[in-house]
Amino acid sequence: MAPFTWSFRVRYHECDPQGIVFNAHWLAYFDMTMVELLRDALGENAYRDLPDTHRVDFVVGEATVRFRAPARFDERLTLEARVERLGNTAMTTTLRALRAGELLVEGELRHVFVDAKTWRKTPIPAAIRAALEPYATAA
Amino acid sequence: MAPFTWSFRVRYHECDPQGIVFNAHWLAYFDMTMVELLRDALGENAYRDLPDTHRVDFVVGEATVRFRAPARFDERLTLEARVERLGNTAMTTTLRALRAGELLVEGELRHVFVDAKTWRKTPIPAAIRAALEPYATAA
Amino acid sequence: MAPFTWSFRVRYHECDPQGIVFNAHWLAYFDMTMVELLRDALGENAYRDLPDTHRVDFVVGEATVRFRAPARFDERLTLEARVERLGNTAMTTTLRALRAGELLVEGELRHVFVDAKTWRKTPIPAAIRAALEPYATAA
């Protein structure tokens, strides 16, 4: 199954004196990719409306990033995301960043769903689970 | 009268491919300086506690930055701030950034006090005004 | 004459605990707008290639930002830029940020052209001047 993909350009201020995207920005790129995946899965304002619509929020529990090659200012990157695992309260997503087909960076994010009020772990709401399943590897 | 001063080092990720602090970060440095000025004037958690303690927040209405010379990674900068004007609902602060006595960047921030609930302009609370007056140019 | 315009969405990490775009990020938005204006005026990699193609770089000499209303996560902003003045070594650009027609932020940037090697002020190259004139207010 094809992963979710979207693309954007590297901004000047995301690059450091080595002339390459500073390593921490890749986690921001991953976060932006989750926003777009949720928009694709759940509609226009899905990420913003999680607390109001579903009484949940979701937070990053663990992140891993492997750096293969640097990206530079103004380059167009394509980000791919696959939902690797949809557990009871957590989901794991695999992300890859490519430039013209070359893999630059890859990693995983584990998100935990929490109650929007108490911030305690809470099961993934059924509507969200149903919307995310098409993005899962072994759907 | 001596201005309020504090100092810190330039971080690597604040510098861009030209090897210098990216221009937008200077507004962040100015903001950090206001946090420290309020700490000095009003106590440890003054900035964070504005809404709870004084039922106000303060927001930037206008910012001007003039760039004289660049700053680079790991350099120690000294930031100076003087309260230039304490109006009814607004305050203007003059800021200067120096490296070993050399002026690198200077500018002004105009802050507006707003009600913490409605975000409408509100007069500067008397306790805040009294605490800021010692930092005013013509105090 | 119509100004140069482009648009983009506010990213989550550009917003602060007040839930609004942190003030310093507006200077980054202005910078991104200059990149797009130069792309429009001078071609695909214009900003990146300034040093190689024209032996110049351009740096911000002064920036002013006036904040009218806040922007929030995921909102689509339209940025407008007009070249206000093309001097011998400097250019002044007026920028406005709108959301659905409402003016949120406006400001000016004064850029100075410098020699890419010495970083001394240098006249705006004729090819760049010619390409920017169509974006000037009184062109």
Added chain:
Amino acid sequence: MAPFTWSFRVRYHECDPQGIVFNAHWLAYFDMTMVELLRDALGENAYRDLPDTHRVDFVVGEATVRFRAPARFDERLTLEARVERLGNTAMTTTLRALRAGELLVEGELRHVFVDAKTWRKTPIPAAIRAALEPYATAA
């Protein structure tokens, strides 16, 4: 053996609309910690001078971050770093962030030493290895 430690305050613009440090900033905090560890090990400008002094640079090959509890504006964090492994061309560092003794975030960074000119993997220079060994777990 005690790890290397240093501390700093969370800045306002590092926090997101949830009111907590945005996840990507933790990688920046880790990077800042490596700068301080190298300063401690190799002297004042060690990080900045790696290319000139030792003809090497070092880049992040892999990063992992586990988020236990959030940090908020103005809180004072203590970062600990231990060199876990000093290989031929790579080093692995374990990092922990604490607030008043409570573990908030932990992770690992794998850095690869590269030739400052060619950016190819290169053995860790003997002087750097000697200086880092006291920070290694099993030194």
